[in-house]
Amino acid sequence: MLEATEGKISARERLLDAAEAAVLAKGFAATSIDELLAETGVSKSGFFYHFKDKGALAKAILERYLERDRELLDQMFARADELNDDPLHGFLVGMKFFSEMMSDLPSNHPGCIAASFAYQDQLFNREIHDLNAAGLLVWRKRFRERFEKIAQKYPPKIDVDFEALADTVSVMVEGGFVLGRALKDSTITPRQILLFRDYIRIIFTGN
Amino acid sequence: MLEATEGKISARERLLDAAEAAVLAKGFAATSIDELLAETGVSKSGFFYHFKDKGALAKAILERYLERDRELLDQMFARADELNDDPLHGFLVGMKFFSEMMSDLPSNHPGCIAASFAYQDQLFNREIHDLNAAGLLVWRKRFRERFEKIAQKYPPKIDVDFEALADTVSVMVEGGFVLGRALKDSTITPRQILLFRDYIRIIFTGN
DNA sequence: TGTACATCAGTGAACGCGCGTTCACTGATGTAC
DNA sequence: TGTACATCAGTGAACGCGCGTTCACTGATGTAC
Numbered sequence: 001m002l003e004a005t006e007g008k009i010s011a012r013e014r015l016l017d018a019a020e021a022a023v024l025a026k027g028f029a030a031t032s033i034d035e036l037l038a039e040t041g042v043s044k045s046g047f048f049y050h051f052k053d054k055g056a057l058a059k060a061i062l063e064r065y066l067e068r069d070r071e072l073l074d075q076m077f078a079r080a081d082e083l084n085d086d087p088l089h090g091f092l093v094g095m096k097f098f099s100e101m102m103s104d105l106p107s108n109h110p111g112c113i114a115a116s117f118a119y120q121d122q123l124f125n126r127e128i129h130d131l132n133a134a135g136l137l138v139w140r141k142r143f144r145e146r147f148e149k150i151a152q153k154y155p156p157k158i159d160v161d162f163e164a165l166a167d168t169v170s171v172m173v174e175g176g177f178v179l180g181r182a183l184k185d186s187t188i189t190p191r192q193i194l195l196f197r198d199y200i201r202i203i204f205t206g207n
Numbered sequence: 208m209l210e211a212t213e214g215k216i217s218a219r220e221r222l223l224d225a226a227e228a229a230v231l232a233k234g235f236a237a238t239s240i241d242e243l244l245a246e247t248g249v250s251k252s253g254f255f256y257h258f259k260d261k262g263a264l265a266k267a268i269l270e271r272y273l274e275r276d277r278e279l280l281d282q283m284f285a286r287a288d289e290l291n292d293d294p295l296h297g298f299l300v301g302m303k304f305f306s307e308m309m310s311d312l313p314s315n316h317p318g319c320i321a322a323s324f325a326y327q328d329q330l331f332n333r334e335i336h337d338l339n340a341a342g343l344l345v346w347r348k349r350f351r352e353r354f355e356k357i358a359q360k361y362p363p364k365i366d367v368d369f370e371a372l373a374d375t376v377s378v379m380v381e382g383g384f385v386l387g388r389a390l391k392d393s394t395i396t397p398r399q400i401l402l403f404r405d406y407i408r409i410i411f412t413g414n
Numbered sequence: 415t416g417t418a419c420a421t422c423a424g425t426g427a428a429c430g431c432g433c434g435t436t437c438a439c440t441g442a443t444g445t446a447c
Numbered sequence: 448t449g450t451a452c453a454t455c456a457g458t459g460a461a462c463g464c465g466c467g468t469t470c471a472c473t474g475a476t477g478t479a480c
Contacts, residue, residue, distance in 0.1 A: 025327075025328070026236065026329035027330070028237075029234055030234070030236030030237075032465075032467085033468095034465075044425090044426085045425055045427095045470090046424050048467095049422085050424090053467075114389060116326045118385050118388040119323045119326055120232075120237065122233035123233050123234070132389050133391075136386060136389050161401075164395075164399060168379075170382065171378070174385040178326070178378075179343060179381065181325040181326070182324075182325040192374065192375060194368075194371075202365065206413075206414075218456080241433075241434090251435090251458090252436095252457065255434095255435075256457055257457095419477105419478085421475105422477090423474095423476100425474100428469085429470105430466100430467100431465105431466085431467095432464105432466080433464085433465080433466085436460105438459100439458080440456100443454085443456100444455090446451090446453100447449105
C-alpha cells in the first residue's frame with residue numbers, strides 16, 4: 001500500500017482504477033477482464049496473478065472503495081471540529097464542507113460502488129454483502145453519535161428518529177447520485193446535502 | 208394491453224416479469240435470455256418474436272416500469288386530495304399514504320428499475336436514457352407545483368430551493384432502496400419518507 | 415563476496431462453455447370477398 | 448357460407464464470438480549462509 005509514495009502505479013492498482021470506472025458505467029457483469037487488459041496494457045495472466053478470479057477483483061474494488069470512503073468521512077468530521085467546539089455549529093460547517101466536496105467530484109458521472117453492488121447483489125457472495133453493509137453502518141453510527149451529542153446541548157424541537165436521521169446522509173448521497181446520473185446533473189447531491197443541513201439546524205434550534 | 212382483463216398472462220408479460228426481477232437482482236448484463244426462457248417456459252424463438260433483440264427487452268422493461276410508476280404517483284396525489292381541500296394537509300396525508308405503500312412493497316428486496324439502469328447506463332442507448340430522465344422529471348414537476356401551491360397559503364418559514372425539495376422525494380426513495388438492499392432492511396425508505404414529511408410540515412408551518 | 419534458492423510480477427497460448435442472434439418453418443386465428 | 452390469404456404467436460436447430468479460467472513457463476529482485 002505504498003503506491004502513493006512511489007512514482008509508478010502498479011499493474012494491480014491500474015486494473016482496479018479501470019475496473020472501478022467500468023463497473024460504475026455499466027455494472028460488474030458487463031465489465032470484461034479483456035477490456036481492462038486493453039486499457040491497462042496488462043496481460044491476461046498478469047491479471048490472474050493479482051486476482052485469483054473475477055470475484056477477487058470485485059472484493060478488491062469494494063475494499064479499496066470503502067477504505068477511501070472511510071477516510072472521507074473522517075476528513076469531514078475532522079473539518080467539523082477544527083474551529084468549533086460547539087457540536088452543532090461544527091456539524092453545520094462539516095456539512096457545508098461535505099456539500100462542496102460533492103460539488104467538486106472529479107468524474108462527470110459520479111457514482112458509488114456500494115450502490116452499484118447493492119443493485120447487483122446476486123452476483124456476489126456473503127463476504128461482499130457483509131463488507132457493504134458494514135460500510136453503511138459506520139456512517140449511521142458516526143452520525144447518530146453526533147446527533148446525540150448535539151441533542152445534549154440543543155434539545156430537539158420535534159420528536160425525531162435519530163437512526164433514520166443518521167441514515168438520511170447516506171440516503172441523500174446515494175439517491176442524489178442516482179438522480180444525478182439519470183438527469184446528468186451533478187448539482188443534485190450537493191443541493192440535497194444543503195437541504196439536509198437546513199433541516200438539522202431547524203430540528204435543533206427551531207431556526 | 209388487455210392482459211389484466213384476461214385470465215392468461217401472455218408470454219411477453221411473463222418474460223417481462225421474470226426479466227424485471229432478474230435485472231433488479233443482478234443487473235441487465237448478467238440477466239441471460241436463456242434463464243428467462245427456463246423460468247417462463249417460452250422458447251428462444253418465442254422470445255425473439257416478442258423482442259427484436261435484447262435491447263428491445265430493456266426498453267420494454269423500462270416502459271412498463273415507468274407506466275406503473277406514474278400510476279402510483281397519480282394514486283398518491285389522488286389520495287392526498289380526497290378528503291382535504293387544504294393543499295398542505297392533503298399533501299401530508301398523501302405522504303403518510305406513500306410511506307405506507309413503501310412499507311407494504313411485495314418483494315423482499317424492493318428496487319427501482321430506473322436506478323438499476325442509471326447505474327448501468329453505458330449498456331443502453333439514448334432513447335432509454337431519455338425515457339429514464341423524463342420519468343424522474345415528472346416527479347420533480349408534480350411535487351414542485353404542489354409546493355408552490357402550498358406556499359401561496361403557507362409562506363415558507365425559511366428560504367428553500369423548491370426544485371431540490373421536489374427532488375428530495377425521489378432522492379429518499381432511491382437512496383432508501385439502496386440502503387434497504389445493502390442492509391436488508393425494508394423499513395428504511397418508509398422512515399425516510401416520514402422524516403421528509405416532518406420537514407415539509409416545519410418548512411410551511413414552523414411546526 | 416559469491417552462490418543457491420525463493421519470491422515477485424508477470425508472459426503466451428489454449429480451452430470450453432454460454433451467450434445473443436439467425437433462419438427456415440408451422441399451427442391457429444382473423445379478415446376479405 | 449366457403450375459400451384464399453394474412454397475421455399472430457410461436458418452434459427447433461444451428462452458429463460463431465467473447466468470456467472467464469488454466470497451464471507451463473520466465474526474467475528480475477530479495478534473502479540465507
